[in-house]
Amino acid sequence: MSNPLAGPSQTSGSGFPPTPVASQGDLKRRADGDAEAPRRLKHPRPPLPPPHVLQALVPDSPAFTDLLKLEQKLDWTLLRKKAEINDALGRPTRVKRTIRVFVSNTAHDQAWQKGASLADDKKEGAASSTVLQAEDGDVTMGEGSTSPSVPATQPKKDELEGVDVNTGKGIAGWVMKIEGRLLDSGNVRLDKTKRKFSTFLKSAVVEFDNREAPTFPEGNIVEWHAQNLTAPLDGFEILRRGDQNVNCRIILHLAHHPDRFKLLSPLAELISMNEGTRAEVVGAIWKLVKVVGAQDKEDGTIVRPVGGLEKLFAKGQDGIPFHQLPEIASHYLxxxxxxxxxxxxxxxxxxxxxxxxFDIPIEVEDPLKSKMASLVQSFEGKEGKEIVQLEDKVGELAYFARDLKQKRDFLESFAASPQAFIQNWLAAQARDLDQMLGYQIGTSGLNGGSVREEDLRRSDLFNLPWVDEAITVHESSRMEMERRSKASTAGVGAGAGAGAGAGQGTR
Incomplete structure (x- = not known):
C-alpha cells in the first residue's frame, strides 16, 4: 500500500472518524445546559485538553492558558488560607474583656415619703394651727401647741388611705437593681459585638439578711439561672416590701465557654495552676508526666506514680493507663x-x-472567629457550587470545540484527496482492529500483519477452527484463478483458429 498523502488526524490515538453520538444541537444544549441541574456523573469530569491542543483549537488560547495559570495560583492561595483558617478554628481564640457591674436601689411608699407628701399638702393648714382629730381621740397640735403628738409608730388615718393589701400598692418597699455592661476595648472589631449582661452569667443569687418567714414570706434568697428560652437581659430588678435597711450579698457565677474549673490540692500544686479548662489541665498533667519521666520504659501507655503523681493515685496503686488520667484529674476539679x-x-x-x-475580667471568644467560620462555609456554599458549575461548563465547551475540529479535519482531508484519505482510513481501521484483538501491530508482512510470528512457531495454531475456513478460502481463490486462466487460454486458441480459416478462404 502506497503511503497516503492526506488523511484524518491520528493524534488522538484512534483512526476512527469522529462520529458524535449526538448532533451539534444536542452538544450545544448540553454545554449550555441548566447550571442548577444535578450532576449525574459518578466520576469527576475529565481534565481540560493540553495547552497545545487548545492552541490548535482556539486561536486566542494563550490568553485562556494565562487565565488558567492565574486560576491555579488563586486556587492554591484559597486552599492554603482555608487550611490556615481551619487550623485557627481548631484552636481556642480568647480575648480578654471587662464587665462593669452597677448596684443600686430605690425606695417607695416609705413613712418619711408619705410624711413629706402630707406636709406639702397641709402646709397651709399647719400654718393656721389647725387641729387634726384622730380616730382614737388623740390629737396632734399644730405649730406652737404644747399638747403631746401622736406616736410615730401609730399609723395615721392619712397613711392608711390608698393602701391595697392584696396588690401591695401603697405598702412600703424597695426595688434593688443589678446592672452590667461590657466595656469598650478601643478595638472597633471587638466592640462591634454587643452582648447583654445575662449572656455572661450562668446564675445569679442574692442573699438577704433578717428576712425570715412569716414576717417576709418571700424568703431571703433570690436565684436566677440561665435558660436557652429566655431573652438576654441588661440587668435584674428585685422588688421587696420593707421599711428597714437590709444587708445582702450578690453572688454571680460566670459562664465560660469552654467550661473552666478550679483546681484542688494537691493537683494545683503539682501543675502550678489554680484555674483552667479541662483540656488545659490534662495538657499540664501530660507535660508533668514527660518532665518527671513517669512513663513506663517498656509500655509507654502506663504511667507510674513518680515525681509527685503518687499523690493523685490510689494508695498502693503501681500504675495506671494513660487514658485514665482525665478521669483522675476530674476528682480534683x-x-x-x-x-x-x-x-x-x-x-x-x-x-x-x-x-x-465592680469590674470583672472575663475571656470571650474572638468575634472574628465567627466570621472565619462563615468564610469557610462560603467555600462549600453557593459561591463554591457556582465555581464548580462554571468549570464544568468550560470543560464541556473545550471538548465540544475539539469534537468540532476533528469533524472539520475529517471532512477537509476527504475533500482534498478522497483516494488517499480512504486508504489511510482503512489502514488506521486495520491497525486499531489489530490493537483491540491483541495482534501484532506494525508494517504488513507475509502474514498480513494479523498473525504474530510467535504464533506461527506453535503447531496448535493450525488446529484452530480458523484453519478450515482459511483453507477453503485459499482453495476457492486458487480454483477460481485456474478457471479464469483456462478460459482465457481457450479463448486465445479459438481466436487463432478462426483467423487461420479466414486467411485460407481469402487465398
Whole structure:
C-alpha cells in the first residue's frame, strides 16, 4: 500500500472518524445546559485538553492558558488560607474583656415619703394651727401647741388611705437593681459585638439578711439561672416590701465557654495552676508526666506514680493507663469561685447608688472567629457550587470545540484527496482492529500483519477452527484463478483458429 498523502488526524490515538453520538444541537444544549441541574456523573469530569491542543483549537488560547495559570495560583492561595483558617478554628481564640457591674436601689411608699407628701399638702393648714382629730381621740397640735403628738409608730388615718393589701400598692418597699455592661476595648472589631449582661452569667443569687418567714414570706434568697428560652437581659430588678435597711450579698457565677474549673490540692500544686479548662489541665498533667519521666520504659501507655503523681493515685496503686488520667484529674476539679458583691439596701432616701462599681475580667471568644467560620462555609456554599458549575461548563465547551475540529479535519482531508484519505482510513481501521484483538501491530508482512510470528512457531495454531475456513478460502481463490486462466487460454486458441480459416478462404 502506497503511503497516503492526506488523511484524518491520528493524534488522538484512534483512526476512527469522529462520529458524535449526538448532533451539534444536542452538544450545544448540553454545554449550555441548566447550571442548577444535578450532576449525574459518578466520576469527576475529565481534565481540560493540553495547552497545545487548545492552541490548535482556539486561536486566542494563550490568553485562556494565562487565565488558567492565574486560576491555579488563586486556587492554591484559597486552599492554603482555608487550611490556615481551619487550623485557627481548631484552636481556642480568647480575648480578654471587662464587665462593669452597677448596684443600686430605690425606695417607695416609705413613712418619711408619705410624711413629706402630707406636709406639702397641709402646709397651709399647719400654718393656721389647725387641729387634726384622730380616730382614737388623740390629737396632734399644730405649730406652737404644747399638747403631746401622736406616736410615730401609730399609723395615721392619712397613711392608711390608698393602701391595697392584696396588690401591695401603697405598702412600703424597695426595688434593688443589678446592672452590667461590657466595656469598650478601643478595638472597633471587638466592640462591634454587643452582648447583654445575662449572656455572661450562668446564675445569679442574692442573699438577704433578717428576712425570715412569716414576717417576709418571700424568703431571703433570690436565684436566677440561665435558660436557652429566655431573652438576654441588661440587668435584674428585685422588688421587696420593707421599711428597714437590709444587708445582702450578690453572688454571680460566670459562664465560660469552654467550661473552666478550679483546681484542688494537691493537683494545683503539682501543675502550678489554680484555674483552667479541662483540656488545659490534662495538657499540664501530660507535660508533668514527660518532665518527671513517669512513663513506663517498656509500655509507654502506663504511667507510674513518680515525681509527685503518687499523690493523685490510689494508695498502693503501681500504675495506671494513660487514658485514665482525665478521669483522675476530674476528682480534683470543682466549680470556680463566684463573684461576691456586698451591698446594703437603704430605704432612708429615694435613690441609693453603690459608691463603687465592680469590674470583672472575663475571656470571650474572638468575634472574628465567627466570621472565619462563615468564610469557610462560603467555600462549600453557593459561591463554591457556582465555581464548580462554571468549570464544568468550560470543560464541556473545550471538548465540544475539539469534537468540532476533528469533524472539520475529517471532512477537509476527504475533500482534498478522497483516494488517499480512504486508504489511510482503512489502514488506521486495520491497525486499531489489530490493537483491540491483541495482534501484532506494525508494517504488513507475509502474514498480513494479523498473525504474530510467535504464533506461527506453535503447531496448535493450525488446529484452530480458523484453519478450515482459511483453507477453503485459499482453495476457492486458487480454483477460481485456474478457471479464469483456462478460459482465457481457450479463448486465445479459438481466436487463432478462426483467423487461420479466414486467411485460407481469402487465398
Amino acid at each position: 470543682t466549680h470556680p469561685d463566684p463573684i461576691t458583691i456586698p451591698y446594703t439596701v437603704q430605704v432612708d432616701k429615694d435613690f441609693n447608688f453603690h459608691p463603687k462599681c
